[in-house]
Amino acid sequence: MVSDPTPSCEFVADVLAGRTRAVARLMTRAEAGTDECRPAMAEIYRHTGRAHVVGITGVPGCGKSSLVTAVTQAIRAEGRTVGVVAVDPSSPFTGGAILGDRIRMGDLVGDPGVFIRSMASRGALGGLARATLDAVDLLDAAGFDIVLIETVGVGQDEVDIVRVADTTVVVSAPGLGDDIQAIKAGVLEIADLHVVSKADRPDANKTVTELKQMLMLGLRDAASWRVPVIATSAETGEGIAELLAAIDKHRTHLSTDGNLADRKRRSAEARTLKIAEDLVRRHYAARRDAATDALIDQVSNRKLDPHSAARQLLGTLNSEITS
Amino acid sequence: MTSEDDKIRVLIAKVGLDGHDRGVKIVARCLRDAGMDVIYTGLHRTPDEVVSAAVQEDVDVIGISLLSGAHMTIFPRVIELMRDADAEDILLLGGGVMPDEDVVELKAMGVAEILLQDTPPAEIVATVKRLVEERGPR
Amino acid sequence: MTDDNRTNSQNAFDGMALEQLEQTHAEWEQGEVASFLARQPEAKTEYRTGSGWPVQRTYTALDVADTPLEDIGLPGQYPFTRGPYPTMYRGRNWTMRQIAGFGTGADTNQRFKYLLSQGQTGLSTDFDMPTLMGYDSDHRMSHGEVGREGVAVDTIDDMEALFDGIDLTSISVSMTINPSAFILYAMYIALAKRRGYDLNALSGTIQADILKEYIAQKEWIFPIRPSVRLVRDCIAYGAQHMRRYNPVNISGYHMSEAGASPIQEAAFTMANTITYVEEVVKSGVPVDDFASRLSFFFVSQADLFEEVAKFRALRRVYAKIMKERFGAKKPESMRLRFHAQTAAATLTKPQYQVNIVRTAYQALAAVLGGCQSLHTNGMDEAFAIPTEEAMKLSLRTQQVIAEETNVTSVVDPLGGSYYVEKLTTQMEREIFAILDKVEAMGGTVKAIEDGWFQREIADTAYEHAISKADGEKTVIGVNKYVEEDEDVDIETHPYDPETEKRQIARLHATRSDRDNEKVAALMEELKAVAQDPSRNIIPTTIELVDARASMGEIIETLKGLWGTYREVPVF
Known part of the structure; x- marks a missing residue:
């Protein structure tokens, strides 16, 4: 809540030492969007890049939370540590949110090697919240080996996760016939791994076959990563070990064929542009005065074209943003 | 520029074995509709799970609902764990069915407020806002 | 209500009578009801049941004409x-x-x-x-x-x-x-x-x-x-x-x-x-x-x-x-x-x-x-x-x-x-x-x-x-006819704080005074039955409880086979 009596910078050492309270508190401040936490977050950023960031996405009801829980348990069984950032949608009407992913992650609570953070999307599109990556940075810097991002289960037309995760897992549930079509349209090509959840259901095999057929149609060149389709059941544990092995293998693949650097760079670019865009929007929203109103009026009255107006606007905002 | 996304975070939990979640879900919905971020942990949680989740989620408020009559066992344990976790700046609220004398005792122990059955939703929202404001920034 | 319903012989009323009733009812609405409402409007504009269904001012044979008689029986x-x-x-x-x-x-x-x-x-x-x-x-x-x-x-x-x-x-x-x-x-x-x-x-x-x-x-x-x-x-x-x-x-x-x-x-x-x-x-x-x-x-x-x-x-x-x-x-x-x-x-x-x-x-x-x-x-x-x-x-x-x-x-x-x-x-x-x-x-x-x-x-x-x-639904004493300074003085059922101890002692006594080998053997049998959905689990369970196995022992065994349920979050 509100401005902080403890300067955020004082938390940095504690975050790097992996202290839960400091990690959690700095996440809250980053999420609140206070500029005061920026120096601390800048320092944190210099200590990131070590964790394997895995995005898990899929339509609502496909079993993402259960899968995250099962995968986390498998990772923990090997002794590695896990951070989880679970994003749920905010209400477009009230701005509030009910974040329910923890219901399914109950078995993970109490293990110091697991840190779970629920986050509201707050109107952001693409399945992530604005502060999701700040949270990922904090978990990375705090020393968690793998960071899982569970995206909002929205339609998959705009998927940010692929631009920021090292490995993207797309989850489909059996029996969601129409959604297969949606997958075909948008998500097929973004997946590094496909998971068909609820494999204990009778119709799971059909979905696996359908997905495999679609993947054949869009076959990439032989040297590149072959996207596996893995059937899992969070209930029986089927396929979870296989999935974890595939996640690890993908990371190895990235680092051996040089793609990892490309991905990291792609992520840096996407993130920087996104923040720039947000900054412009926020500063514009905060400013909104007679001068900007007049500018918009001119465009509205056809006295000025929108391109010229945008350039003028950027000129005006520029000094404020960079000061 | 200051924060624009400054929201009250509330963790809502059912602790113990009873499954009466009609009230707690209405509370979650009302708090969301008042613009808060509500983390709902589901049923049958232990005090350890609740406190550990609250610290990771860095919430302003923990709301525990309980209709099994075990409140005099469970709340003291939660308070003890909050103390151990250095999380006493989190406000603890209780809800459910309990006798008035227990309410007095729980408040003396450090529960910020007890919201009994039939507390109107608007009053619950107002109470959370007031308590967070009174506590101030942290 | 359609015409075939009225002429259907299974119904309680014949079509002629219903037609007449319909007319009488309309006259009543326009006559007595209208003039009464002019003098004194009803307290609410609509009346509903607990399920939220709107109800009419009154009901007549017209309203049951489409219920087959044999459905009432x-x-x-x-x-x-x-x-x-x-x-x-x-x-x-x-x-x-x-x-x-x-x-x-x-x-x-x-x-x-x-x-x-x-x-x-x-x-x-x-x-x-x-x-x-x-x-x-x-x-x-x-x-x-x-x-x-x-x-x-x-x-x-x-x-x-x-x-x-x-x-x-x-x-x-x-x-x-x-x-x-x-x-x-x-x-x-x-x-x-x-x-x-x-x-x-x-x-x-x-x-x-x-x-x-x-x-x-x-x-x-x-x-x-x-x-x-x-x-x-x-x-x-x-x-x-x-x-x-x-x-x-x-x-x-x-x-x-x-x-x-x-x-x-x-x-x-x-x-x-x-x-x-x-x-x-x-x-x-x-x-x-x-x-x-x-x-x-x-x-x-x-x-x-x-x-x-x-x-x-x-x-x-x-x-x-x-x-x-x-x-x-x-x-x-x-x-x-x-x-x-x-x-x-x-x-x-x-x-x-x-x-x-x-x-x-x-x-x-x-x-x-x-x-x-x-x-x-x-x-x-x-x-x-x-x-x-x-x-x-x-x-x-x-x-x-x-x-x-x-x-x-x-x-x-x-x-x-x-x-x-x-x-x-x-x-x-x-x-x-x-x-x-x-x-x-x-x-x-x-x-x-x-x-x-x-x-x-x-x-x-x-x-x-x-x-x-908001008081739309009346609850006497809670949102209507509230007594501001009500002092509730009620004697409630006391809970004996020793219950837990007494009960645990009973359980431990049972566990130390039974044939644990027999319980363990039956527990293995239970696992086999549980894993075969075509079999009935009750006979083995009867044997187990008769051998004084506890409920928790049986449940934990089955949890190991079947896992536990996690709810679907719904608000």
């Missing part, structure tokens, strides 16, 4: 709208069955004996939360809850104490328990065998209705599919060995308590019923071999006429489902029998004595609706589990209805009321419409997995809370 005759039996309370009153349970088996045994001495005619057992959830009293999750809200039962030794000195062949015993029901059922059977009873002489009911747990009450242990199998096993075992016992009590009550409207309560209960019947039939038991032992449990709410219509519609719907969908042949297989309980959610802390009055009217609705047994809530239940005094008063409430009001002299006394018949038919149609919807979603289990029922109930509960908060 006569008591004890298909489709049983007017009652499951032809003579109803003229032959025998409903069973007055006050639920009781607290502390240890011996503690509750005393309360049972007291209630029987006061004229109660059936027993009903409430278990504590650990027992309901399948935890032994010494499990860490049980801490603080042992014997608090019900009686603690860990082993058959507790069952012995619970029914000590009570002849189980001469009184029916109901046990309210769900995910762990099959174990209690096994303990009851093992106890009966030890006492040398003929199992066919036992009458009573075990709730064992797991589907409504996922939907509403949230007492679950295992995932849905193995849980439904356990219910199937209870029913199938009963069909074979216990002619007079109800091995399942399919319940709408808890859905109502979680916020469901009367129509949702009725329809969702029927959806669950269909699933159970399908499961048992699939396992090879013919429908007529077990359907007569299915029993039901509904709430009796405040809106008296709607509740009566609900009970009547449920009987009609059930009869049609069993006959048409499942091809039942015996009338007993189509006859819905139910236990009713007044609505605990309507009880208030402020001015708590008013609860006696509320409960009395709700009880009357159950009786006018033709219940087979009834529990009336205690006035103090918004504070704690009821005291002996409060239970006596609620038993007396039933006795007043049975013995002073004469409502029991006539079978289905509200039958033929235009309003009640209209509501009954409306309810029936809406129930079938909802059942079609569930079917289209892929059936009950799928709809539960998708959180559909849960969301429907949460929405109704939310609307109810809002309309209560």
